[in-house]
Each structure stands twice: as C-alpha cells, then as structure tokens.
Amino acid sequence: MSKELINKLSSPSETGRLVIVGGGPAGLAAAAKARAEGAKDIVIIERDVRLGGILNQCVHSGFGLHMFGQELTGPEYASRLEKEAAGITALTSVTVLNVTPSLEVECVSEEGIFTVRADAVILACGCRERPRGAIGIPGARCAGVYTAGTAQKLINISGIMPGRKFFILGSGDIGLIMARRAILQGGEVLGVAEIMPFSSGLKRNIAQCLDDYGVPLMLSHTVTDIREKGGRLCGVTVSRVDEKLSPVPGTERYFECDTLLLSVGLLPEVELLRAAGAEIDPVTGGAVVDERMMTTAEGIFCVGNMLHVHDLADYACKEAEECARFAVRYLEGNRGGGEGVKAECRGGVRYTVPQLLLRREEGALSLKLRVGRVAKNVYITASADGEEVYSVFRRVVAPGEMEYLTVPADKASKLRKAERVTVEMKEKK
Numbered sequence: 068m069s070k071e072l073i074n075k076l077s078s079p080s081e082t083g084r085l086v087i088v089g090g091g092p093a094g095l096a097a098a099a100k101a102r103a104e105g106a107k108d109i110v111i112i113e114r115d116v117r118l119g120g121i122l123n124q125c126v127h128s129g130f131g132l133h134m135f136g137q138e139l140t141g142p143e144y145a146s147r148l149e150k151e152a153a154g155i156t157a158l159t160s161v162t163v164l165n166v167t168p169s170l171e172v173e174c175v176s177e178e179g180i181f182t183v184r185a186d187a188v189i190l191a192c193g194c195r196e197r198p199r200g201a202i203g204i205p206g207a208r209c210a211g212v213y214t215a216g217t218a219q220k221l222i223n224i225s226g227i228m229p230g231r232k233f234f235i236l237g238s239g240d241i242g243l244i245m246a247r248r249a250i251l252q253g254g255e256v257l258g259v260a261e262i263m264p265f266s267s268g269l270k271r272n273i274a275q276c277l278d279d280y281g282v283p284l285m286l287s288h289t290v291t292d293i294r295e296k297g298g299r300l301c302g303v304t305v306s307r308v309d310e311k312l313s314p315v316p317g318t319e320r321y322f323e324c325d326t327l328l329l330s331v332g333l334l335p336e337v338e339l340l341r342a343a344g345a346e347i348d349p350v351t352g353g354a355v356v357d358e359r360m361m362t363t364a365e366g367i368f369c370v371g372n373m374l375h376v377h378d379l380a381d382y383a384c385k386e387a388e389e390c391a392r393f394a395v396r397y398l399e400g401n402r403g404g405g406e407g408v409k410a411e412c413r414g415g416v417r418y419t420v421p422q423l424l425l426r427r428e429e430g431a432l433s434l435k436l437r438v439g440r441v442a443k444n445v446y447i448t449a450s451a452d453g454e455e456v457y458s459v460f461r462r463v464v465a466p467g468e469m470e471y472l473t474v475p476a477d478k479a480s481k482l483r484k485a486e487r488v489t490v491e492m493k494e495k496k
C-alpha cells in the first residue's frame with residue numbers, strides 16, 4: 068500500500084467516504100451495492116491476505132442460489148462477489164483495531180499504524196466459533212480437539228488431515244459439513260452428539276452430510292469425558308442427557324477415536340462494536356440495530372454474521388445490500404429515522420433483527436427472527452400496543468432455521484407508531 072494512498076485515506080473525503088470493515092461476502096455485497104446506489108468513495112478493509120472471508124475455506128457447493136440463481140462453491144461465490152466489487156479500493160492484510168465515535172478507523176498493517184477517515188462505516192467482521200473452553204467438557208487436555216472451522220481450514224486450505232477417526236460434538240452446520248468432508252477425505256466419522264433434542268443445523272445438511280453417509284445423529288447426547296494416550300485423544304465418552312441437559316448415569320458409551328470436532332455455536336465478532344460504544348444484544352451476541360442496520364453508535368452500521376449468525380451466506384449478502392442503501396442515504400445527509408421503539412420478543416421468539424423500529428421510517432418492514440424450540444402449526448404475530456397487526460402461519464419452525472417476515476407498509480406503520488411492539492409465537496387453536 069502506497070504512502071499516497073494512506074495520506075489520501077487519512078484526509079477527509081470530498082464526496083463522503085464509506086468504510087467497510089471485513090471483505091467477506093457481506094462486506095463485498097455491501098460495497099458493490101453502495102457503488103450502485105451512488106457512493107463514490109468506498110474502501111474495504113480486510114485483515115486476511117485475500118478477500119472472500121470464510122467462503123475461501125468452504126469448498127463444497129450450495130452457495131449462491133438466492134444471489135446468483137446458481138449453485139456455486141464457496142471460492143466460486145467469493146470470486147463472483149469480488150468481480151461485482153471490482154475497482155473499489157480494497158486494502159488487504161490490514162486489520163482494523165478500533166473505530167472511534169467520530170468515525171476514525173484505526174488500522175494496522177506492515178506499513179504500521181494509520182487512520183482512515185470515514186463518514187459512515189459498515190462493520191462486516193463475521194463471527195468466530197465457540198471453543199472448548201466455552202462449554203467446559205471434562206477430561207484430558209490433549210491434542211486432537213479442534214473446532215469444526217479450524218479442521219475445515221486445515222483440510223481445505225492447508226491440505227492437512229487433522230485425524231482419521233472422528234467424533235463430532237454439536238450439530239451446527241459447520242460440524243455437519245465437516246462430517247461429510249472428513250469422510251470424503253478418507254476419514255471415518257463415528258457419530259454426531261447434540262445436547263438438545265433437536266439439531267441446530269439446516270435440515271438439508273443433516274440429509275446430505277449425515278444421512279447420505281450413514282453417520283448417526285445422537286440427539287439429547289453430549290460428550291462427558293475425553294481420554295488421551297501419549298498426549299493425543301484416544302476416545303470420548305458420550306452420555307444421554309435429561310430434560311435439564313444433565314448427563315444420565317448408566318447411559319455412557321465409549322467411542323474409540325483420535326479426533327473430536329466441536330460445532331457448538333458461532334459468536335459474532337463484536338470487539339469493534341464494543342470499542343465504539345454500540346449496544347450489544349445479549350441474545351444474538353451481535354449489535355442492536357435499527358431498520359437501517361445502524362447500531363446505537365451514530366454512523367456505524369453492522370451486517371452479516373457480525374450482526375447475527377445467518378443460515379446462508381446468501382442471506383448475509385442480501386442483508387448487506389439492504390444496509391448499503393441506507394448507508395448511502397446516510398452519506399447523502401438523510402439521517403432521519405428519529406426515535407425508535409424496541410421490539411419485545413415473547414412466547415418462544417428469541418430475537419428479532421432489527422431490534423429497533425423507527426418512528427419516521429416508511430414502507431414495508433423486514434424482520435428476521437429465530438425461535439427457541441421446534442414447534443408445529445404456529446402463528447408468528449406482531450402486535451402494536453397489544454393489538455395484533457400482522458400474523459403469518461408456519462407448519463414447522465425450528466431454532467436452526469431463521470424466519471423472515473415482511474410486514475406490509477400499512478401494518479408496519481402501525482407498529483412503528485406504537486408505544487409497545489411485541490413479536491411472539493402462538494400455537495394454532
């Protein structure tokens with residue numbers, strides 16, 4: 068990166084500068100859309116040596132059906148998004164350390180520490196995996212325990228097979244995908260244990276990655292011991308759990324294996340949000356945002372897996388495109404929106420994104436939400452001051468599948484004007 072470029076970016080922009088932190092699918096989609104919407108000065112900042120984010124390590128197909136109407140692998144999808152964002156200034160191997168309330172984006176690279184002046188910032192930093200320490204599995208602290216994403220990177224990027232005989236804890240999508248990947252790479256997968264009575268992964272991944280390869284999914288089971296020999300894992304004990312998720316004595320089964328993969332949840336990457344003083348949603352683990360996807364820190368927007376963990380990269384991209392339109396409006400001086408009313412979640416709905424509806428916003432309202440349990444024949448309803456204004460019927464809902472509600476403009480307006488908005492799940496009578 069040249070000194071001239073650093074000097075230019077450290078100075079105010081004549082046209083208003085949009086800085087996008089994170090060059091994964093959400094960041095790239097936001098950049099391309101912002102340009103299409105008229106933004107002239109856009110900078111993507113990516114800490115990795117290349118753009119594309121997690122897609123670079125996802126060599127399987129299944130991406131792109133919603134964005135491009137085609138089934139693509141992760142790297143193919145990343146390169147399509149890169150082409151759409153071609154010509155936009157992209158700084159790679161640059162890590163953002165901090166975003167100040169006055170929108171100074173503090174960066175570090177081989178050139179040293181420098182600051183990029185922004186007029187609006189979109190944070191698209193993705194998420195990270197919950198490690199062993201976050202779930203406290205008893206047993207030996209030995210080699211052979213990996214998060215599923217680490218194993219994915221080792222196999223698909225570095226060409227290293229981390230083990231031969233695998234057991235997987237947690238039925239998140241990355242774990243399911245890695246069960247198939249390990250088998251295709253010559254490994255053996257003995258089973259997947261999930262502590263909950265339902266899987267947190269997509270149904271299609273259970274069918275295509277476990278059922279097709281004869282890998283058993285053990286619901287209401289967890290790993291209760293890890294054994295080692297010579298410093299390497301040599302087996303795991305798996306037990307059934309009761310309704311309180313406590314292991315049931317006498318149900319232990321021992322599986323001889325050399326590797327345990329963990330797929331026990333993803334956490335939005337929120338350090339930059341915290342530093343900027345933005346409010347964090349304790350349920351999503353990501354930012355609290357309004358309908359423009361602006362955080363509670365003025366001028367700082369948040370999208371993709373950094374906002375809340377998405378089922379598909381496509382959905383993260385669609386959300387980023389929507390956010391880019393608002394960010395460009397913001398750059399143009401349209402800072403409206405005004406006061407917000409917080410959507411309260413009840414009756415099995417865990418969260419909504421956005422969390423804040425804006426009094427002065429107009430048009431249809433897109434709400435994304437997740438439920439906390441599997442349920443059949445339910446209505447998801449949105450109420451304004453106790454009066455039901457919008458409702459959709461679902462034959463089945465599950466925590467692993469995000470729900471999308473589009474509330475028509477006239478009904479959305481009632482919600483936006485209310486003192487109290489509630490979103491809940493109701494059984495069909």
Ligand SMILES: Cc1cc2nc3c(=O)[nH]c(=O)nc-3n(C[C@H](O)[C@H](O)[C@H](O)COP(=O)(O)OP(=O)(O)OC[C@H]3O[C@@H](n4cnc5c(N)ncnc54)[C@H](O)[C@@H]3O)c2cc1C
Nearest residue numbers: 089091092093113114120121162163192193216371372380
């Ligand atoms: C380990 C892992 C494996 C996954 N595997 C699959 C899979 O197999 N199939 C699937 O459908 N989905 C998978 N996903 C989900 C997938 O990540 C999302 O669908 C999609 O990539 C989300 O896009 P994103 O742009 O929000 O985040 P990401 O793709 O994670 O992109 C975020 C980008 O931000 C950059 N960044 C973060 N912090 C900074 C900073 N401070 N400064 C500069 N740059 C920064 C990161 O380097 C990264 O490039 C996986 C997720 C993880 C975490």
